Amino acid sequence: MNTVETFRTGLEAVRAHRLRSGLTVLGITIGIAAVILTVGLGEGAQQQVAAQISSLGANLLIVTPGSSTSTAGIRGGFGSASTLTVADATALASPTVAPDIAAVAPTVSRSETLTAGTANWTTTVVGTNPSWLSVRARTVSEGRFLTQADLTQHAAVCVLAPTTAQELFGGRDPVGQTVDVAAVPLTVVGVLTPVGASGSSNQDDQAVVPLTTAATRIFGGANRDAVNQILLEATSTQTLSAAYQEANDELLALHGITAPASADFSIESQQSLISTATSVDRTLTVLLAGIAGISLLVGGIGVMNIMLVSVTERVREIGLRKALGATPRVIRRQFLVEASVLGLVGGVLGVGLGLVGAVALPHLVHDPIAISGAATAGSIAVAIAIGVVFGVYPASRAAHLAPIDALRSE
Amino acid sequence: MTAEHAVLPAEGTRSHTWDAAGPPVIELDGVTKTYRTGTLEVDALRGVSLTIDEGEYVAVMGPSGSGKSTLMHILGCLDVPSGGVYRLAGEDVSTLDETRLAEIRNQRIGFVFQQFNLLPTLTAWRNVELPLVYAGVERHERRERALAALDRVGLSDRVEHRPGELSGGQQQRVATARALVTDPALILADEPTGNLDSSSAADVLGLIDELHRAGRTIVLITHEPDVAAAAQRTERIRDGRIVPVTDPGTGGHR
Numbered sequence: 001m002n003t004v005e006t007f008r009t010g011l012e013a014v015r016a017h018r019l020r021s022g023l024t025v026l027g028i029t030i031g032i033a034a035v036i037l038t039v040g041l042g043e044g045a046q047q048q049v050a051a052q053i054s055s056l057g058a059n060l061l062i063v064t065p066g067s068s069t070s071t072a073g074i075r076g077g078f079g080s081a082s083t084l085t086v087a088d089a090t091a092l093a094s095p096t097v098a099p100d101i102a103a104v105a106p107t108v109s110r111s112e113t114l115t116a117g118t119a120n121w122t123t124t125v126v127g128t129n130p131s132w133l134s135v136r137a138r139t140v141s142e143g144r145f146l147t148q149a150d151l152t153q154h155a156a157v158c159v160l161a162p163t164t165a166q167e168l169f170g171g172r173d174p175v176g177q178t179v180d181v182a183a184v185p186l187t188v189v190g191v192l193t194p195v196g197a198s199g200s201s202n203q204d205d206q207a208v209v210p211l212t213t214a215a216t217r218i219f220g221g222a223n224r225d226a227v228n229q230i231l232l233e234a235t236s237t238q239t240l241s242a243a244y245q246e247a248n249d250e251l252l253a254l255h256g257i258t259a260p261a262s263a264d265f266s267i268e269s270q271q272s273l274i275s276t277a278t279s280v281d282r283t284l285t286v287l288l289a290g291i292a293g294i295s296l297l298v299g300g301i302g303v304m305n306i307m308l309v310s311v312t313e314r315v316r317e318i319g320l321r322k323a324l325g326a327t328p329r330v331i332r333r334q335f336l337v338e339a340s341v342l343g344l345v346g347g348v349l350g351v352g353l354g355l356v357g358a359v360a361l362p363h364l365v366h367d368p369i370a371i372s373g374a375a376t377a378g379s380i381a382v383a384i385a386i387g388v389v390f391g392v393y394p395a396s397r398a399a400h401l402a403p404i405d406a407l408r409s410e
Numbered sequence: 411m412t413a414e415h416a417v418l419p420a421e422g423t424r425s426h427t428w429d430a431a432g433p434p435v436i437e438l439d440g441v442t443k444t445y446r447t448g449t450l451e452v453d454a455l456r457g458v459s460l461t462i463d464e465g466e467y468v469a470v471m472g473p474s475g476s477g478k479s480t481l482m483h484i485l486g487c488l489d490v491p492s493g494g495v496y497r498l499a500g501e502d503v504s505t506l507d508e509t510r511l512a513e514i515r516n517q518r519i520g521f522v523f524q525q526f527n528l529l530p531t532l533t534a535w536r537n538v539e540l541p542l543v544y545a546g547v548e549r550h551e552r553r554e555r556a557l558a559a560l561d562r563v564g565l566s567d568r569v570e571h572r573p574g575e576l577s578g579g580q581q582q583r584v585a586t587a588r589a590l591v592t593d594p595a596l597i598l599a600d601e602p603t604g605n606l607d608s609s610s611a612a613d614v615l616g617l618i619d620e621l622h623r624a625g626r627t628i629v630l631i632t633h634e635p636d637v638a639a640a641a642q643r644t645e646r647i648r649d650g651r652i653v654p655v656t657d658p659g660t661g662g663h664r
C-alpha cells in the first residue's frame with residue numbers, strides 16, 4: 001500500500017468522524033495560536049525596547065562614575081562626588097589616545113525650574129558640548145545647536161527639547177525668546193526634533209546648555225570640573241569594543257588605577273542596556289510561552305485520547321483490514337497519518353488564528369506583536385510533531401492487535 | 411485433484427495455483443488450540459489432523475461450540491495453533507512472521523464470514539477493492555477488477571451502495587466478491603449462509619460452487635446438511651476432534 005493510499009485512508013477516517021476530529025483540532029488550534037501570540041507579544045516588546053534604546057544614539061558608550069564590579073572592594077563614590085572630570089573627556093577626545101572614538105560629550109545635569117514670562121516648567125537641564133547632538137543622534141528642528149563659541153564664551157544660551165518648548169511657549173516660536181534658569185536669563189537658540197519617550201527619561205523634555213555655562217553660572221558648586229557622564233561615540237559598530245578598550249585604558253591611567261577591578265568608573269554600551277531591558281521581557285515571554293506550551297501539550301494529549309478511542313472503536317475494522325492483508329506496518333502508518341493530519345490541520349488553523357490575533361490585538365492592548373516566519377513554520381512543524389508523537393502509541397496498539405481478537409470483538 | 415483455471419470467466423489472466431505435483435494445500439498434524447480466559451482453560455481443538463488437496467471442496471460440519479470457527483481461523487492464518495503443525499502449501503506457518511502472514515492472507519486466501527464483515531462507511535465497490543489496495547494494485551485497475559467481481563455476483567447495479575443500503579443476501583454477495591477479487595487459490599467460508607434466507611443462500615452457494623469448478627480449493631463451514639451436500643467431502647468435528655463419518659447422507663451428530 002503506497003503513501004497516497006495511506007493518506008487517502010487516513011483522511012477518510014478523519015472525515016468520517018467530523019465532530020470528533022474537529023474538537024481535537026480545536027485543542028491544537030488554540031494551543032498553537034496561544035504560542036504564536038505570546039511569543040509575538042514578547043518579541044514585539046523586545047523589538048520596541050531595542051528600537052527605543054538604539055534611537056538614543058548609535059555606537060554609544062556611556063562612562064559613569066563608580067565601579068562596575070561591586071565585588072571588587074569599595075565602590076568609588078557612585079552618584080555622589082563625581083570621579084569624572086572635564087579633563088577626562090578632553091583626553092578621550094584626542095585622536096592619538098583613542099583613535100576609535102569619534103566624538104566625546106561630557107555632561108552635567110540637574111533638575112531645574114525654567115521660567116518664561118508667566119509660564120514655568122521643571123525639567124532636566126543638561127550642560128554639554130556641541131558633540132552631544134551627534135553622540136545622542138539628535139537633530140535640530142528650528143534654530144541652531146550649541147557651538148564651540150558658546151562654550152568658550154560661557155554664553156547664556158540654551159536649546160530646548162520640543163515638549164519643554166511647548167510647555168513654556170505654547171504655540172509661539174521659542175527661538176530668540178528668553179528663559180530664566182536659577183535666575184540666569186538664557187536666550188533660546190534652537191529646538192530639538194522629537195524622538196519619543198524612552199524608559200524613565202523623556203528625551204523630548206530637557207534643556208541643553210553649554211557645559212561651561214552650566215558649571216559656572218547655573219549649577220555652581222565646589223567642583224566645577226566634575227561631570228556626571230561622559231558620552232562616547234565610536235567610529236562604527238565594529239570599533240565599539242576597541243573604543244571601549246581605549247577609553248577604559250586611558251581612564252585607568254589618568255586616575256592612576258593599576259587593578260582594573262578597582263576602577264572608579266564604569267563604561268556601558270547601548271548593547272548592554274538593550275540586553276538588560278530585553279532580558280526582562282524575555283523572561284516574561286518564556287513564562288507566557290511556557291503556559292501556552294502547556295495548552296499545546298493538553299491539545300496533544302487530546303489527540304492521543306481521540307486516537308486511542310478511535311483504535312478501540314475500530315477494532316473490528318482493523319481486524320478486517322488485517323484479515324484482508326494489511327500488514328502491521330500499514331495499519332500503524334494509517335493511524336499515524338490520521339494523527340498527523342489532525343496535528344497539521346490544527347497547526348494551520350492555529351497559525352491562521354494567531355495571525356488574525358496579531359492584527360486585531362494591537363488595537364486593543366496597544367502593544368506591538370512581531371510574528372516571524374520562522375516561528376510560524378516552527379509552530380506548524382510542532383503541531384505535526386505533536387500529532388505524530390501522541391499518535392505513535394495508539395498506532396502501535398492498532399498495529400499489534402491480533403487479527404482474530406479484533407475480528408471477534410463486537 | 412488437479413485444477414483448471416480456464417473456466418474462470420472474469421479474471422482468467424491472474425491466478426495463484428500451487429504446484430499440482432507439490433504438497434497438499436492444507437496439512438494439519440495434531441493441531442490443538444487452547445483458549446485461556448483468566449484461570450479457565452478451554453480446549454477448542456484437541457488434536458486435529460486433516461489434509462486437503464488442491465481443488466477440493468470440503469465441508470466441515472459439527473455442533474455449535476465444537477471448534478469449527480476456531481479451525482477456520484487457524485486455516486486462514488488469523489490465529490495460530492497452540493500445538494501441532496499447520497503446513498500451508500508445504501510451509502509451516504509457525505515459522506512465518508506477521509507481515510508474511512498478512513501477505514498470505516492477502517494473496518492466497520479469500521474469506522467469507524457469517525457476519526459479512528463489510529466496512530459500513532465504504533461503498534460496495536470500495537469494500538471489494540480493499541484486498542487489492544493492500545496488494546498494491548494501481549487505482550484504476552482496482553476499480554475495474556472490483557466492478558468485474560461485483561458483476562460476477564450479480565450486483566452491477568449496487569456498486570455505489572453502502573452496506574447499510576443492501577439486503578443481507580446482497581451484503582454477503584459483496585463479501586463473496588471481495589473474497590474472489592484477488593483470485594485466491596483458497597476460499598474459506600464460515601457459515602456464509604447462516605444469516606440468509608434460502609434463496610439468498612442458494613445464490614451464495616451457487617457462487618461458491620462456481621469458484622470450485624474454476625479450480626479453487628474451498629473449505630465451507632456449516633451445520634446444515636443440505637449445504638454440506640454440495641461439497642465433495644464432509645469432515646465432522648465434535649468437541650475439538652475430527653470424528654469418522656458414519657452416514658454421509660443424514661447429517662451430523664446433533
Ligand SMILES: Nc1ncnc2c1ncn2[C@@H]1O[C@H](COP(=O)(O)OP(=O)(O)OP(=O)(O)O)[C@@H](O)[C@H]1O
Pocket residue numbers: 445446447452453454472473474475476477478479480481633
Ligand atoms: N476467544 C475465545 N476465548 C475463549 N474461549 C473461546 C474463544 N473462542 C472460542 N472459544 C471457545 O472455543 C470453543 C469452540 O468455539 P468455536 O467458535 O470454534 O465454535 P463453533 O464450532 O464455531 O461454534 P458455532 O457453530 O456456534 O459457531 C467454544 O467452547 C468457545 O466457547
Ligand SMILES: [Mg+2]
Pocket residue numbers: 478479480
Ligand atoms: Mg462458529
